Amino acid sequence: MNQIKKLAGQTLIYGLGTIIPRFLNYLFLTPVYTRLFEEPDYGILTKLYAYSAFLIVLLTFGTETSFFRFAKKYNSSRVFTNAFFFIVATAVISTLFVGFNIDNITYSLNIEGAKIAIVMMMGIVLTDIFMSLPFARLRYENKAKLFSTLKIINVSLNISFNVFFFFVLPHLKHLPFFETLYVADFTFEYAFMSNLLANIFTLILLIPSFQLDLKLLNRGIILQMLLYSYPIVLSGLAGMINDVGDKFILEYFIDGKNEANYAIGIYGANYKIATLMIIFIQMFKFAVEPFFFRISDQKDHKTTYALVTKAFSYAGLFILVAIIGYIDIFKHFIDSDYHVGLKIVPIVLFGNFFFGLYYNVSIWYKITDKTKFGVYFTFIGSIITIIVISLLVPALGYMGAAIATLLCFVTMALANILAGRKYYKVNYDWKHISELFTIAVVLVTVFWFFRSEQVIYSLIFGTLIIFAFLVSLWFIDRKFLKRLRSR
Numbered sequence: 261m262n263q264i265k266k267l268a269g270q271t272l273i274y275g276l277g278t279i280i281p282r283f284l285n286y287l288f289l290t291p292v293y294t295r296l297f298e299e300p301d302y303g304i305l306t307k308l309y310a311y312s313a314f315l316i317v318l319l320t321f322g323t324e325t326s327f328f329r330f331a332k333k334y335n336s337s338r339v340f341t342n343a344f345f346f347i348v349a350t351a352v353i354s355t356l357f358v359g360f361n362i363d364n365i366t367y368s369l370n371i372e373g374a375k376i377a378i379v380m381m382m383g384i385v386l387t388d389i390f391m392s393l394p395f396a397r398l399r400y401e402n403k404a405k406l407f408s409t410l411k412i413i414n415v416s417l418n419i420s421f422n423v424f425f426f427f428v429l430p431h432l433k434h435l436p437f438f439e440t441l442y443v444a445d446f447t448f449e450y451a452f453m454s455n456l457l458a459n460i461f462t463l464i465l466l467i468p469s470f471q472l473d474l475k476l477l478n479r480g481i482i483l484q485m486l487l488y489s490y491p492i493v494l495s496g497l498a499g500m501i502n503d504v505g506d507k508f509i510l511e512y513f514i515d516g517k518n519e520a521n522y523a524i525g526i527y528g529a530n531y532k533i534a535t536l537m538i539i540f541i542q543m544f545k546f547a548v549e550p551f552f553f554r555i556s557d558q559k560d561h562k563t564t565y566a567l568v569t570k571a572f573s574y575a576g577l578f579i580l581v582a583i584i585g586y587i588d589i590f591k592h593f594i595d596s597d598y599h600v601g602l603k604i605v606p607i608v609l610f611g612n613f614f615f616g617l618y619y620n621v622s623i624w625y626k627i628t629d630k631t632k633f634g635v636y637f638t639f640i641g642s643i644i645t646i647i648v649i650s651l652l653v654p655a656l657g658y659m660g661a662a663i664a665t666l667l668c669f670v671t672m673a674l675a676n677i678l679a680g681r682k683y684y685k686v687n688y689d690w691k692h693i694s695e696l697f698t699i700a701v702v703l704v705t706v707f708w709f710f711r712s713e714q715v716i717y718s719l720i721f722g723t724l725i726i727f728a729f730l731v732s733l734w735f736i737d738r739k740f741l742k743r744l745r746s747r
Contacts, residue, residue, distance in 0.1 A: 280408075281415035283539070287593070288419050289451075290532045294595040296426060297447050303521035304371055305448040306528030307511070308381050310504035311369070315385045316392075317496040319350045322489025324396040325626070328553055329488060334481060337471055342481045344393050344470070351386050358382050380452035387459035394469040399550050414462040421454035491631040498638035502645050502668045503615070506661040507531070509646065513653040527658035529594045530601035533587075534608045537579050541616040544572060552623045562686045569620040570740065573693045574733060576616050577700045580609045581729045584704045585722030588715050604662035606704055611662070614669035621676050624684035633683075637675050641668040692737045699732045 293302055323343040330339045358365065362375055371377065398407040425446075433442035443449070501509070507528055511520040548568065555561045583590055584606055591599055618637070625633040645668045652660025680686065703725040711718045734741060 281411050284415050284419055285535075289422060290529070290535075291593055291595070292422065292426065293451065294529050294598055297525075299525035299597065300518050300521035301447045301525070302529060303523070303525030304374070304377075305451055306524050307369070307508045307521070308371075308377060308448070308452070310500075310507040312381050312385050312388075313504045314497065314500045315354070315382075316388050317493065317500055319354055319385065319389045320347060320392050321350060321486070322492035322496065323347060323485065324392055325492050325549070326485040326489040327393060327396050328400060328550055329626075330481070330485060338481065339485070340393060340397055340471070343485060346482055346486075347389055347393065351389060355382065355386065374449070377449050377452055380449065380456050383456045384452065384459060387456065387463050391459065391463055391466055394466040397469055404547075410462060410465060413465065414458050417458035417461055418454050421457050422451065425450035425454060488629070488631065491635045495631070495634035495638040498635070498642040501642040502638060502665070502672070505642070505645055506649065506665050509649050510653045510658060510661045513650060514657070523658050526598055526601040527604065527661060529598040530604050531608055532594060533583070533590050533602075533605050534612055536583055536590075537576065537609050537612045537616075540576060540579055541612065541619065544616065545619060548620070553627065565620075565623060565686050566688045569617070570689050570693060570737075572616060572620050574696065574737075574740075576613050577696055578726075578729065578733070580613055581700050581703055582726055583609060584707060585726045586719065587711075587722070588718045601658060604659060606708055607659075607662040607666050610701075610704075611666035611669045614666070614673045618669060618673040618676050621673070621680055621686075621688070624680040624686065628684055630683065633676075633679055637672045637679075640675060641672040644668045644671055689737075689740075692740075695736050696733055699736075700729060703729055 293305065297305065323346065327339055327343055358378070362378055365378055366374055369378075395407060395410075398404075398410075425441075429438060429442050432438035507524055510527070511524060514520040514523050552565065555564060587602070587605065591602055622634065625631055645664045648664035648667055649661055652663055654660075656663070677688075677690075707721060707725045711721055
């Protein structure tokens with residue numbers, strides 16, 4: 261329990277660096293973008309960020325996880341130096357590739373005439389991968405406060421630049437200097453420009469964390485890291501299909517370019533309502549990955565793994581029920597023109613809950629160096645995503661993409677749990693977790709089909725299902741809750 265208390269403290273601090281930036285985006289950027297951009301433009305923004313997620317996974321090549329894995333075995337500065345120069349090499353190659361193929365890229369992405377957006381998106385990708393290792397080092401060294409501070413600075417700069425480009429610059433466009441910055445037709449271009457500038461400034465602030473030493477370069481260490489991380493990369497790429505692929509794969513099963521971008525815009529905006537669940541998973545991930553590695557040689561580490569997974573499950577299900585219960589509040593973070601897609605929200609919330617569960621139980625193949633299983637699970641998920649989208653999107657539109665996300669993450673989580681029981685058994689308390697999950701499904705289903713169009717009645721009904729969930733949690737596992745409270 262002391263280990264969980266320590267992890268909870270780390271999660272809270274990392275949460276400040278994750279939840280505050282995400283909340284700021286949630287409270288400002290999403291409402292602004294959905295009100296300033298027409299659905300097809302928001303669809304392009306969503307699509308390009310989804311593609312950038314693929315590139316970041318590919319170009320970082322699993323160096324964050326391999327850094328955690330080998331920093332204890334070798335000197336952390338040596339591992340950092342070797343990993344960073346590998347990233348520099350991948351960045352140079354990718355930049356040359358995009359530069360020579362930019363016309364083909366804009367055509368294939370259905371955004372002809374948006375070369376500037378592609379260039380800025382590539383700049384965002386490169387600055388993100390250059391920042392990945394310094395941020396990983398801060399996590400490894402338990403500098404959670406500095407990590408969180410820099411993350412908050414990054415998103416604050418991003419929002420500030422957005423305010424300037426969208427709300428201040430139009431009033432300054434007649435002045436000599438500012439007239440060169442103002443382009444009347446720019447929409448998502450200014451959004452990418454704001455992100456890029458924020459990344460550049462944050463990267464400058466991270467320079468003291470680099471501590472590079474060319475004398476520490478060692479081909480043997482690089483090779484070890486690559487051999488360890490290549491399954492993670494393959495898994496990560498397949499995972500991106502599962503995580504963000506639904507936001508652009510559906511484009512290929514919808515007739516008409518504008519219609520496809522419109523559907524992606526609606527889907528992407530409503531997916532944002534699930535941000536609170538995604539925030540929780542992300543902040544938990546930042547804290548739990550290095551934590552799991554650090555305690556892996558302790559006698560009772562499996563017991564701790566089980567307790568952490570139970571705590572995650574209970575908290576995740578509470579967040580899910582709360583979002584649905586107060587959906588008539590959360591829906592106003594996107595413009596009313598996008599509310600036609602609200603029906604996907606419960607589905608993507610449950611899908612992301614299973615993704616968080618999958619991540620919790622994935623530790624077994626990471627600490628046993630059986631990372632190939634991560635590839636198996638995510639490729640299975642990718643196949644399911646593509647097949648379900650191809651079958652359902654032509655008939656159901658973006659609703660088919662949401663169902664694909666749910667089925668993908670459920671399958672991955674179950675496959676991971678079953679394999680873990682065989683190769684590295686941890687006594688997870690699936691009985692209590694599954695009981696509470698069933699209650700959450702029932703409560704959400706009842707609320708969604710019987711909620712009132714009158715906001716006040718909807719909020720009262722939502723409060724009742726949240727209270728019912730908490731009461732159920734108490735009766736299902738009061739012993740665990742009392743242990744947490746006593747600590």
